[in-house]
Amino acid sequence: MTSPITPVLTANWGTDRSWTLDAYTAQGGYQALATALTKTPDEVVAAVKDSGLRGRGGAGFPTGMKWGFLPPYDDNDPQSRYLVVNADESEPGTCKDIPLMMASPHTLVEGVIISSYAIRAKQAFIYVRGEVLHVIRRLRAAVAEAYAAGHLGPDSPAGVDLIVHAGAGAYICGEETALLDSLEGRRGQPRLRPPFPAVAGLYARPTVINNVESIASVPAIIGKGADWFAGLGTEKSKGFVIYSLSGHVTRPGQYEAPLGITLRELLDLAGGVRHGHQLKFWTPGGSSTPLLTDAHLDVPLDYEGVGAAGSMLGTRALQIFDETTCVVRAVLRWSEFYKHESCGKCTPCREGTWWLVQVLTRLEAGNGSEADLDQLLDQCENIAGRSFCALGDGATSPVVSSVQLFREEYLAHLEHGGCPFDAAASTAWAPRRQSQEVHA
Structure with a gap:
């Protein structure tokens, strides 16, 4: 059987000092930026639209279409729009953006530059959860390297400035309008819409807000082509994504594969549910998505397949729970x-x-x-x-x-009169629902 694993975003994670500019450029980094600069901004936007890239932050809204909601660019007002990257990853079970930023921050930085060029934004922000200080330091070091190399700055070919902003540690700031309020120095709370961020976002200017993985996917689309990206995944859910397996699994971690892979296939890659135990329930997209059971092992993990099963793909945070869990x-x-x-x-x-x-x-x-x-x-x-x-x-x-x-x-x-899983009651009751045992 051919492995469904498709290393793109994770391809260089095993490289020595993969987070440095030298290691990234040795792997072909910033070549996609050079390619993008030979195109017009509208051509880059068209490529992202043609690729079928959908937002990787949970909603799955088409990224290129979101960029297209911006009002027409005004040549007389070059500071009229912003790109904001939502890196406030903090939902229980969700752990894809932080390892991506730690292992290869330049993938995100290059994606920010290309995306800013495409939407004609001269200022970009990466909003990072304040508790992950190690990620903030690594991102800022990568941004400094990009400035020194001439990829960033007002005199760079794209003319983009990039700021890494540390949030104050509120889960609500993962909501895009609350993030904007926090970025402006106010208490992070959702805004009433309309107006939408594309019309009046950061500082009341047109703003695009995308997830880390969405922006980090842009260099691969530009470098390898929209058709290549669209050839992965399923008909309506195109491309590759990072699936995060955690909980009662033999080898938890990040597994990058095309959309549409099943949990059964991912568990085979991860060594199955921990030895001697059975799958009881799992989350397909973090703790905010409806639970699924072993009856859904073969559901395609794409937006349509998981939706048809009664849940949501969300952030693809697959939390695995065996029969010992209440x-x-x-x-x-x-x-x-x-x-x-x-x-x-x-x-x-x-x-x-x-x-x-x-x-x-x-x-x-x-x-x-x-x-x-x-x-x-x-x-x-x-x-x-x-x-x-x-x-x-x-x-x-x-x-x-x-x-x-x-x-x-x-x-x-x-x-x-209490939890039947506690020691005093565990011998008196067993779950009536029998789950299928899963091993690699």
């Missing part, structure tokens, strides 16, 4: 995270996430009644689709899906 406790931990990270701007999210934690805490402790499950679902219904941003929706996804898939496990907590 699904109620796992969902409670995620809900505590969303309650803590709610910015408090809108009532459904601010109050709703608080109440979700109260009810889940009661259920996990074995208190309450079966009616609490209906109350839990009713709370989720009053949160989803009613908040300023997607945090509220994301908080309800694991709750609703866990009740649908593992209702008996919730009831077992009530029956045993």
Whole structure:
């Protein structure tokens, strides 16, 4: 069987000192920039559109189309637009952008320069989560190298300036308009839209906001061609992506492959679920996506396939949980995270996430009644689709899906007066749902 692994973004991760300019250029780095500069900005935008690149931050919106939403460029106002890279990766289970920026920051820097040239932006920002100080230092060192080499700066061929900005550590700043408020020095909270960032974004100017992996994919598209990129993946989900496997898996890590690979194939590459255990449930796109089970091992991991299965591809953070995991406790931990990270701007999210934690805490402790499950679902219904941003929706996804898939496990907590996975109760109860054992 031919390995489905497609190293593009990760191709140079094993190179000695891969994060340096010398190592990157030795692997062909910045050649795509030279190619881009022989084209007009409109031709670069067209190439990204033709490639079928979709946003890698979770929503999957076509990148080239997003760039096309900018108003016409004004030659008399050269500072009229900005490129902002969303590197505020902080959702539980999501861990693709940070290793990319650590292993090969120049891939992102080159992508920023090409993308800025394409949209005619002279100023770009990379907004990084403040806690990952090692990533910030590495990015800033790479930016300094790019300036010294003449790739960045007002006198460079593209004329782009790039600033690496450290955020203050708020999950809500991963939402693009909250990120803009934070970048402007205000408290990070989602903005009311319209106007959209493409019209009035950073400093009320037209702004493009893209995820790290989206921008880092641009050099490969320009260097290898839009047709080459479009030839990978599936009909509607094109290209390669990084899948992050974590949890109860033999070899957790980053696996780069074309969109459409299945979890079964990825588990084969990762050595399977840890020896002697069975797959119970997993997340296809981080903790804010509905749970899936072993019945979904062969679902194509692309936007359409995962959507048809009732979940979302999201950030492709595949968290693997075996039969030793209490699904109620796992969902409670995620809900505590969303309650803590709610910015408090809108009532459904601010109050709703608080109440979700109260009810889940009661259920996990074995208190309450079966009616609490209906109350839990009713709370989720009053949160989803009613908040300023997607945090509220994301908080309800694991709750609703866990009740649908593992209702008996919730009831077992009530029956045993506590978590049946605790030592005192583990011999008295076993999950009724039998999962298929998965090994490499």
